[in-house]
Amino acid sequence: MDIAQRLQVVHERLRAAEHRFGRDPGSVKLLAVSKTQPVSAIRAALAAGQHAFGENYLQEALDKQQALADTPAEWHFIGALQSNKTRDVAGHFDWCHTVDRLKIARRLSQQRPEERPPLNVCIQVNISGEASKAGVLPAGAAELAAQVAELPRLRLRGLMALPAPAEGLAAQRRPLAALRELQEHLVSSGLALDTLSMGMSGDLEAAVAEGATLVRIGTAIFGPRQTTPANGKENKR
Numbered sequence: 148m149d150i151a152q153r154l155q156v157v158h159e160r161l162r163a164a165e166h167r168f169g170r171d172p173g174s175v176k177l178l179a180v181s182k183t184q185p186v187s188a189i190r191a192a193l194a195a196g197q198h199a200f201g202e203n204y205l206q207e208a209l210d211k212q213q214a215l216a217d218t219p220a221e222w223h224f225i226g227a228l229q230s231n232k233t234r235d236v237a238g239h240f241d242w243c244h245t246v247d248r249l250k251i252a253r254r255l256s257q258q259r260p261e262e263r264p265p266l267n268v269c270i271q272v273n274i275s276g277e278a279s280k281a282g283v284l285p286a287g288a289a290e291l292a293a294q295v296a297e298l299p300r301l302r303l304r305g306l307m308a309l310p311a312p313a314e315g316l317a318a319q320r321r322p323l324a325a326l327r328e329l330q331e332h333l334v335s336s337g338l339a340l341d342t343l344s345m346g347m348s349g350d351l352e353a354a355v356a357e358g359a360t361l362v363r364i365g366t367a368i369f370g371p372r373q374t375t376p377a378n379g380k381e382n383k384r
């Protein structure tokens with residue numbers, strides 16, 4: 148199967164899951180995770196109608212953005228974020244899904260170029276504890292969200308999680324339900340959030356069942372990842 152065919156299969160999975168779990172058709176946005184994939188693969192996905200791309204490794208992403216400057220691709224940063232990378236994320240991306248502390252959020256807001264609209268951000272929550280050390284703990288999420296929502300050059304869109312891999316729908320749904328409940332709590336406390344960023348190739352259905360509005364899909368679209376980037380220590384996944 149080529150990339151256009153795999154994209155078609157992913158769209159069919161999404162539509163089927165929306166139907167099965169009573170979600171509105173088309174209510175779940177597809178982010179194509181293109182880390183380690185060549186520019187030609189992104190061009191193939193663009194030609195097949197895919198618009199939003201997620202990248203984890205900053206230098207790799209900047210190189211690809213330059214090569215694809217002639218396209219309307221929308222860029223989402225989904226990798227681990229350290230202070231020394233905020234300027235490039237603020238300058239070159241439309242979204243950042245991995246804000247997990249106030250210091251990083253403040254820098255992104257300060258460094259967002261004036262001529263661009265506010266940077267869309269999600270707060271990454273360490274929902275299942277053991278999967279990765281990234282993300283704010285659930286107990287700290289409300290305070291961080293309230294602070295991030297005040298920053299002038301950021302637009303807080305919602306929460307993101309990267310739970311530990313699990314087998315089976317019920318086990319996959321549990322941490323995703325916890326993220327949804329946390330988001331509902333924030334909304335009821337007055338934050339206008341519209342994005343729940345969760346679900347990957349292996350747990351797309353569980354994520355749609357629990358209310359994901361954006362799924363981040365890599366291998367199901369592009370096949371196995373191509374290489375380990377030179378700076379692969381930035382993010383283990």
Ligand SMILES: *Cc1c(COP(=O)(O)O)cnc(C)c1O
Pocket residue numbers: 180182203225226309346347348349363364365366367384
């Ligand atoms: C790599 C990655 C994905 C995509 O994972 P697949 O299993 O290839 O679909 C999604 N989210 C994040 C944060 C990732 O790093």
